[in-house]
Amino acid sequence: MSNQIQIAIDVPATMRDGTVLRSNIYYPQGTSNLPVLLTRMPYGKDYPMGTGFFDPLRAAQAGYIVVIQDVRGRYHSEGQWEPFVAEFNDGYDTVEWCATLPGSNGQVAMFGASYFGMTQWQAAVEKPPHLVSLFPAISWGNHLNGTSRRGGAYEWGLSAYWMLSALSLDTVSRMWRNQPEQLRAKVGKTVHHIDNLASHGYDTLPLADLPGLDDVAPYFRKNLAQPLDSPYWKQLNITGRFDQIRVPTYLLGGWYDIFLGETLNSFQSLTANRIPGSPRLIIGPWTHGFPGNVVGDLDFGLATSGLFINYREDLTALQLRWFDATVKQLANGLMEEPPVQLFVMGANQWRYFTDWPPPEAKSYNLFLDSAGHANTSRGDGVLSVSKPVQGVPDRYLYDPMNPVPTTGGALLMPGVFPPGPKDQSAIEGRSDIMSYRTPPLVQEMTVIGPVTVTLYVSTSAPDTDFVARLVDVYPDGRVYNLTDGVVRASFRNADWSHPETVQQQFLNPGQIYEVTIDLWATANTFFPGHRIGLDITSSNFPRWDRNLNTGRSGLEDAKAQIAQQTIYHDNHHLSILHLMTVS
Template structure:
């Protein structure tokens, strides 16, 4: 039979009044006939008329499946009124919009939310306020704690993300709104912003100290400077973080992440938090989907590797695309059609290396176990006891190790994803610890972290750890990485634990133990491959450079060379912990 013809009605700029009187505007997509229908809502700062949200879910397609779809410009962005301050108004505005959407003509009072990144975070901020009409949500590649991959990671600032996001994505609309009644002034100001964007897109613009001197054409993004001046223990982050509030969320959740996404760690922490909530309440458990993806790229080619078309968001394990999974989930949670998910395991993760999807009942996978690999003399990574004299290198902030792919959200010239780290491994400030060739396939599927015993000549410095899959042809493909700022070590005491406290300098020459959280991965190291751990002190411009002086890079440009020593002996057993599963 030919497909059924369906008519969709699109209403542009539908107003919604928030509790403080500010009007926010939405595009509403509705089936022309029938109803009432559940509502699918997304709230974003990138323009409701710019179809970036269709990466996850096309409104017209959702309409055809019996949903009303609402796409809203958040406060201070594009058509909506008010002033934009990132995340500051999304709690109240999110709550008010959910309840407004539930009462739209043709709506049946049930609301689900969807969207990725910023508009994944707007879901959480709405959900913790307990809007009664919000029944389910699909937060994709997003975060809850700004200190774990959004503003900072391990105490280091996410310079590459924050600055490029602000200048290339947020600043243009602010400029156009500011001078919409003065086209001549706009014509004078626009070239300065375009020049800053072009510089970033070409791979420049980050090498500025102090950070507060980063170009901000016409003062469009003051929140960037303010963020770099806030430490780990600044109370501002507590206002925005979702940690400690997941118990308020009554919506059923589907979490979507990527092994090379900058918010992977938070995606997994959110899943764990909602799993605990569901177990305590005896309600439906959350679902989890993790592909080999980078931030916003759900294709099969990520960096220098292609994982096969079945890994992509357009053909998930040859069982439909991301939109199809969304609609199945909403059919089950908003329409009561539980059979829509009957053939899908609660947890689906793509395992790189073997390049196939695996299904589990929960995460981490049942039966997973931790295995410890020790750093040892001669640059070896071994299951045997550590030995050897400490290794040493010098870290110069004026010549940092360049960022090569990985879990980054930066201009495309940096090429996120699976990248060969060989060029960096030739540098004297990068230490490599490598296993013997593996006799059998070795599957890592779960948390990855490093216990590092190190000393520095500086009162503060950074340590970066990177897990690498060394192929028989010599390619050294980065799998996962992490960083710890020495002065922030007490704020990140264990993998997955964030406990903000005042910075604490280190004593030069004294050995300290650091826990570096590499979050997690899904990768099978094939027989004949080798496992490698890189240790260094920078990845620039992803993370801001530690000046090695104890002074803040937001206010100082003075640098010193740090003399670093990495210990691996019975008293200082530096190690890599991998979570492994069978076959």
């Protein structure tokens, strides 16, 4: 272990096309023949986000060279910035450059979260010879499952916030850095749009008219306008290419993270590669960002803090244990631990499993039923292990100009939209939310695994959305969201792992259709006296864009109409909440 660390700033690396990317490098002094830990990010290597998820000083003290690089077109690196496009080749080239650094032994591992989790995947599928290990956190493989789209709907809250708040200021600074007067004016204008996104920017229709992005993010409209069967998505997606990743991988995710579904899908895809000791998975109750124990309205206990995970180690120590085991080949006990570590909410306990979904988990179906008045939490909607006995359809009106407001969940949006578990009882008073409940539980039930909903529906519109939310109903009336999902009905048959096959199929008004809503997954113990709840509606705005019910995209249109929605649950149309339980 070295106590003397040298930090080299703006070290240049030349990519295959001659573009120079710059990195900060942390060198342990007095040692050589060391492995390299690399991350590549668009948020500024000199800023706290570059070191918040992983402490490079501690890693250098532990005997690693650490490289933090600005990706192409960002901050101190040259080139034209367009998200994701250049990261495959640049990732390969940077890994191989790291292997030649002074003091390097030729082994390179990668770390990082979110976008700089994706840059790991993009480098890895190019198979650079010197890449030996990965630790992607809260990241994704499929842009159509929680990044740009979800169930066919636009991830409007995330996309607009990310493009405007996280990316635009550096672009403005680069464009106008030699013209101080114009720079001040442009920065002021951009900040104004950022500050007003939550209050009225999200309400923009058509979506393409969102102010503030004309100069600074031309790729924003390109992304929005891409047809879902465009080769663009297949080019960017890692889904379908995980078999090309031949290095051990440890994935970290959160039950309230925007990329939870993709973290779990990535783990399952990598399992087929049969690499010893890989993949490994840890999921906490976390949102998108640094893991903490207070999430939304709830405190899950100190054992979920990224500073003291399971009373054992902080986030940096966990990653160093992984790299010690897979890069330095140290026998530190990590490989003897079960590969899947999940935090079970409610019980507030960490549990270990051999796979995802847990092999011991059993399917558990709850059937929707009502006497036709499931509207609001005071309605007569029920969830039952028995098939429906009343079977009267539920009906509600969905008005795109009066959508259900986003209240908690897996969010990355302005601070006035806090993510995580939030009390849903207030919005459940709306007549456009159908609430279905079990009776109060007599004994506790632990749900761990994927969550899906099968619905039989009809609508008066040629296209519309259906949203499902799994909730934990407390005896005192509080209602906390666990996980949710959306389906744009015209994409009800889409296979998002093969976007080139996706076709939009509009609806015949009044005809009954079967739709499946993927709520991703959860791990929660429902205690005696609690009830398992399911809310069905047609919007969650501004998290997902509003379906205008016209068959036309909100990207280019502003005209909306009210739709009459019907949920069927009789013996010929079994609408079902699909769960998995673990004893």
